[in-house]
Amino acid sequence: MSAVTVVPADRLIIVDGEALLLEFSAPEGLHALQWKGESGHTEWTDGPNRLLTAADYGEQVAPFVTAWQAEKARREEDAAREAAARALPDARAAKTAEIQSGYDAALAASLTMPVDSPTAQDVSIGAALFAVDDAEGLAFVRETHAARRDELLAAVAAAESVEAVQAVEVSYAV
Incomplete structure (x- = not known):
């Protein structure tokens, strides 16, 4: 599993050190999500941080990685079209x-x-x-x-x- 950072207020998702600004949805009050390897945590504007385990990846982290991958693919396709x-x-x-x-x-x-x-x-x-x-x-x-x-x-x-x-x-x- 990847290293992932999500900052919804900045429209920022970073996967393995590669940052993209994009539109995505996130739970209300999520300030940031940090994930590295098999665990991570979420930071909330209206409550305490919460630890994430490998069992949380599919529901808590994977949607952001999927959004990041789709945006990266879209940008690569745009760049290829522009180069052509x-x-x-x-x-x-x-x-x-x-x-x-x-x-x-x-x-x-x-x-x-x-x-x-x-x-x-x-x-x-x-x-x-x-x-x-x-x-x-x-x-x-x-x-x-x-x-x-x-x-x-x-x-x-x-x-x-x-x-x-x-x-x-x-x-x-x-």
Whole structure:
């Protein structure tokens, strides 16, 4: 049997150290109930404390444990539903960030080849030189990467499950 504390005035039930606030009914005048293992006691606002024995558990303690278990299960179900509802938007946001990062990297690589780890300055200089040498080529590279980015973003927007979002492979031709 569990360790149980009940404080009706505070709408508090604690089972094995886990506290929940919930609505429940209790006998009139019950200030608190304490139970640990095989025994416990009740504290009353209008009378003396009363000892509880193992024989009292089913009638005196178990209803509070049952109420606590039902409330805990309800909260866990609510949390699971909320997590499921957030999963797809969270997956879409993460994949969108991955797509944008891939776009930025592909554009930087296209402007700075053969530099392995281009800096912002390398990208700026590469873009300026590319624009001077081949403005149409620069426009083509930007449009090609932007079209791929938009294609990937559309696939993410159309995905109806987390798995479908995660299946979108982020790749750019560089």
